[in-house]
Amino acid sequence: MVxxxxxxxxxxxxxxxxxxxxxxxxxxxDKVNFSLKQGEIHAxxxxxxxxxxxxxKQIIGEIKQDSGSIFLDNLEVxxxxxxxxxxxxxxxxxxxxxxxxxxxxxxxxxxxxxxIEKKEFTFFSKAENNKLIVRKVSNVLEETNLLDKKDxxxxxxxxxxxxxxxxxxxxxxxxxxILLDEPMAGLSVDIIEKMKKxxxxxxxxxxxxxxxHDMNVVFAIADRISVLVNGRVLATGTPxxxxxxxxxxxxxxxxx
Amino acid sequence: xxxxRSINVVCISSLLIFSLASxxxxxxYFVTLATRIAIFAMAAIGLNLxxxxxxxxxxxxxxxxxxxxxxxxxxATHAFNLxxxxxxxxxxxxxxxxxxxxxxxxxxxxxxxxxxxxxCLRTSGVYFIMITLAFAQMLYYFAISWPSYGGEDGxxxxxxSSFLNIDTMNGISFFMICFFWLILxxxxxxxxxxxxxxxxxxxxxxxxxxxxxxxxTPFRIQLVAFIISGVITGVAGSLYADLNRFVSPSLLSWQxxxxxxxxxxxxxxxxxxxxxxxxxxxxxxxQIFGSYTDHWQxxxxxxxxxxxxxxxxxxxxxxxxxxxxx
Ligand SMILES: Nc1ncnc2c1ncn2[C@@H]1O[C@H](COP(=O)(O)OP(=O)(O)OP(=O)(O)O)[C@@H](O)[C@H]1O
Ligand SMILES: [Mg+2]
Numbered sequence: 001m002v003x004x005x006x007x008x009x010x011x012x013x014x015x016x017x018x019x020x021x022x023x024x025x026x027x028x029x030d031k032v033n034f035s036l037k038q039g040e041i042h043a044x045x046x047x048x049x050x051x052x053x054x055x056x057k058q059i060i061g062e063i064k065q066d067s068g069s070i071f072l073d074n075l076e077v078x079x080x081x082x083x084x085x086x087x088x089x090x091x092x093x094x095x096x097x098x099x100x101x102x103x104x105x106x107x108x109x110x111x112x113x114x115x116i117e118k119k120e121f122t123f124f125s126k127a128e129n130n131k132l133i134v135r136k137v138s139n140v141l142e143e144t145n146l147l148d149k150k151d152x153x154x155x156x157x158x159x160x161x162x163x164x165x166x167x168x169x170x171x172x173x174x175x176x177x178i179l180l181d182e183p184m185a186g187l188s189v190d191i192i193e194k195m196k197k198x199x200x201x202x203x204x205x206x207x208x209x210x211x212x213h214d215m216n217v218v219f220a221i222a223d224r225i226s227v228l229v230n231g232r233v234l235a236t237g238t239p240x241x242x243x244x245x246x247x248x249x250x251x252x253x254x255x256x
Numbered sequence: 257x258x259x260x261r262s263i264n265v266v267c268i269s270s271l272l273i274f275s276l277a278s279x280x281x282x283x284x285y286f287v288t289l290a291t292r293i294a295i296f297a298m299a300a301i302g303l304n305l306x307x308x309x310x311x312x313x314x315x316x317x318x319x320x321x322x323x324x325x326x327x328x329x330x331x332a333t334h335a336f337n338l339x340x341x342x343x344x345x346x347x348x349x350x351x352x353x354x355x356x357x358x359x360x361x362x363x364x365x366x367x368x369x370x371x372x373x374x375x376c377l378r379t380s381g382v383y384f385i386m387i388t389l390a391f392a393q394m395l396y397y398f399a400i401s402w403p404s405y406g407g408e409d410g411x412x413x414x415x416x417s418s419f420l421n422i423d424t425m426n427g428i429s430f431f432m433i434c435f436f437w438l439i440l441x442x443x444x445x446x447x448x449x450x451x452x453x454x455x456x457x458x459x460x461x462x463x464x465x466x467x468x469x470x471x472x473t474p475f476r477i478q479l480v481a482f483i484i485s486g487v488i489t490g491v492a493g494s495l496y497a498d499l500n501r502f503v504s505p506s507l508l509s510w511q512x513x514x515x516x517x518x519x520x521x522x523x524x525x526x527x528x529x530x531x532x533x534x535x536x537x538x539x540x541x542x543q544i545f546g547s548y549t550d551h552w553q554x555x556x557x558x559x560x561x562x563x564x565x566x567x568x569x570x571x572x573x574x575x576x577x578x579x580x581x582x
Pocket of ligand 2: 052053054095181
């Protein structure tokens with residue numbers, strides 16, 4: 001592992017340097033530079049196929065970058081496997097909900113806490129009997145409003161509840177950063193309002209990289225916004241800067 | 257609908273009562289039959305850990321069954337003939353002490369399962385089925401072509417290995433030893449399934465990405481499960497060699513692997529007692545229909561088709577009307 005010794009990166013928890021990735025002729029990431037600072041929501045916007053999900057997949061380690069590097073808390077993680085990166089403090093949600101569908105809500109969260117507590121090689125005791133683990137699961141159930149759905153099988157949850165569980169699974173890992181891939185897609189207006197509030201609560205603890213298509217949401221809660229088009233970061237700045245940016249308007253916002 | 261727990265209790269106690277009753281009315285044949293059920297059930301319980309709970313369809317578990325059988329057969333033969341297996345660095349002439357044989361079986365099966373699992377678990381789905389089968393077939397042909405231990409004809413043992421002061425040649429005593437192993441493997445599986453390890457194993461059956469995304473490496477979970485599984489099936493094989501006082505390459509055959517899978521499917525995939533119920537059913541079925549016709553397997557085939565089409569949870573699922581895996 002190499003320690004990244006940059007200047008002025010003191011409160012950057014996640015730093016991406018010149019990340020590139022192509023799928024054949026499709027350039028999904030084109031020398032992407034990106035950072036996530038303590039206490040912020042950094043939204044990543046851009047048209048379909050811009051390379052947003054691919055960026056998250058590279059950060060988490062699911063897809064290997066062609067070149068460039070990723071630092072978490074000044075530690076290079078670009079060569080680690082997915083589970084290692086998770087244990088170093090990265091957490092993500094999937095664009096398409098991905099929970100263990102034949103587990104209950106409780107069991108799903110239990111799995112996450114077991115994973116992050118490195119208890120997966122415990123063979124004889126029930127996880128339900130471990131007070132620390134159960135307390136952590138209960139905290140997440142409460143935070144994500146899933147307490148009364150605790151014993152429901154995940155497959156039987158509503159779409160909104162499953163998205164909540166997806167976020168709960170990330171929170172259960174007590175990560176250093178959270179990467180959310182369109183967490184609000186397809187949700188009703190009142191759930192979106194609740195989520196907006198909960199994200200602003202979460203960001204005080206854990207900075208959030210948020211991919212989101214709904215511009216009202218983005219401009220309401222993001223502290224910074226990056227615009228990705230054809231794998232390239234067109235601009236990064238405050239919501240105000242982005243709204244003013246002429247290039248962004250023609251390339252992306254103008255189409256809305 | 258009958259609660260699953262009651263079905264389990266009825267099955268395990270009827271096996272015990274059946275063998276005790278057979279003993280007291282002087283029918284040693286039926287005691288042997290009950291012992292066979294216990295051993296087959298244990299072998300399939302081992303397989304069920306990976307197949308039922310981890311969705312790893314191993315079509316090569318006969319390799320462990322036969323390997324366990326040969327380990328104990330070879331140890332016992334050397335001890336009986338007083339021919340050393342090793343003469344350097346220590347002289348080791350084998351053993352006929354069950355406890356030592358079991359320790360050897362467990363140790364060697366772990367290593368064997370570690371090696372096989374290490375390669376096979378790099379694949380999944382139909383490739384996993386094929387590569388586990390290929391490993392087992394390799395061992396099968398090796399056993400056939402290795403003349404020292406009987407080759408194709410198999411290896412006869414003169415006497416069962418000894419266990420404490422118990423007369424193991426007495427059918428009911430040997431049954432009780434096997435029954436004890438059966439209970440132990442049921443107990444271990446149920447503890448493991450409900451442990452954090454079991455949760456991770458069950459999670460990795462369909463959703464590797466989710467398991468990785470909570471920091472767990474599925475490969476390690478699956479490999480450890482494969483080792484535990486191979487050891488349980490291997491010990492069953494060791495008992496089977498002792499029961500028959502005979503081991504042959506047929507223990508390693510793909511038909512044997514297939515039968516283990518059949519026990520699980522009939523009883524109920526992913527249910528701790530499924531293999532036991534499957535083995536009881538299979539052996540009973542074979543006894544009853546086998547006495548009328550040599551083609552009894554045709555009926556068995558029909559039964560499997562009906563089970564798979566109409567009772568996905570196997571007999572337990574059918575009787576209890578419940579979902580698997582709880
Ligand atoms: N595994 C892959 N193999 C080949 N091409 C891929 C792969 N994954 C993504 N792509 C391509 O890379 C480009 C970026 O895809 P990506 O999913 O990152 O877009 P996105 O910004 O998340 O889009 P959306 O808003 O629709 O989710 C697209 O052109 C896509 O077709
Ligand atoms: Mg996407």
